[in-house]
Amino acid sequence: MEREILFRGKRLDNRAWAYGYLVKRPSAIQMPGYGGPWYIWKPPADPDDFGGYYNVAPDTVGQYTGMTDKRGTKIFEGDLLKYTLKYTGCEDDSPYRVFWDDFAWYVQCETRKSERLGISLPEDWEIIGNIYENPEILEVNG
Numbered sequence: 001m002e003r004e005i006l007f008r009g010k011r012l013d014n015r016a017w018a019y020g021y022l023v024k025r026p027s028a029i030q031m032p033g034y035g036g037p038w039y040i041w042k043p044p045a046d047p048d049d050f051g052g053y054y055n056v057a058p059d060t061v062g063q064y065t066g067m068t069d070k071r072g073t074k075i076f077e078g079d080l081l082k083y084t085l086k087y088t089g090c091e092d093d094s095p096y097r098v099f100w101d102d103f104a105w106y107v108q109c110e111t112r113k114s115e116r117l118g119i120s121l122p123e124d125w126e127i128i129g130n131i132y133e134n135p136e137i138l139e140v141n142g
Contacts, residue, residue, distance in 0.1 A: 006021075007021065007062065008040070009038065009062070011040075011054045018052075018056055020042035023053075039056055040053075040056050062077030062079075063077050065098060066105075071126070077098055078132060080096065081095065081107060081128065082125070083109075095128060095129070096108060096125075
């Protein structure tokens with residue numbers, strides 16, 4: 001099975017999400033028109049599409065986990081999830097934060113040790129926000 005490699009980051013120009021390949025230039029010398037050292041490259045979708053390069057804020061960059069939630073929405077690092085099973089050890093409405101730790105994707109609520117994201121089924125998860133646009137979800141629950 002082929003694994004999809006995909007990143008997202010908040011664009012610097014309009015704060016919209018950009019999805020594609022992550023490129024980080026190691027040099028302080030920048031290419032004209034491309035601004036900062038971090039950008040997302042979206043390849044062309046068809047011969048009439050030019051794709052695009054989007055400067056993104058480094059602290060908002062997250063990788064696709066390879067998994068989806070119960071609606072089929074791709075789960076990215078930094079997403080906040082609601083877990084529908086009740087035996088998780090967390091409060092019923094506690095959000096779970098998605099993160100990478102050494103060799104696997106994990107989720108963690110504030111009151112429980114982290115667990116591997118791939119252990120449960122996609123229909124058990126629902127994306128309810130992310131740490132960049134919805135930090136208040138963690139503040140209210142944590």
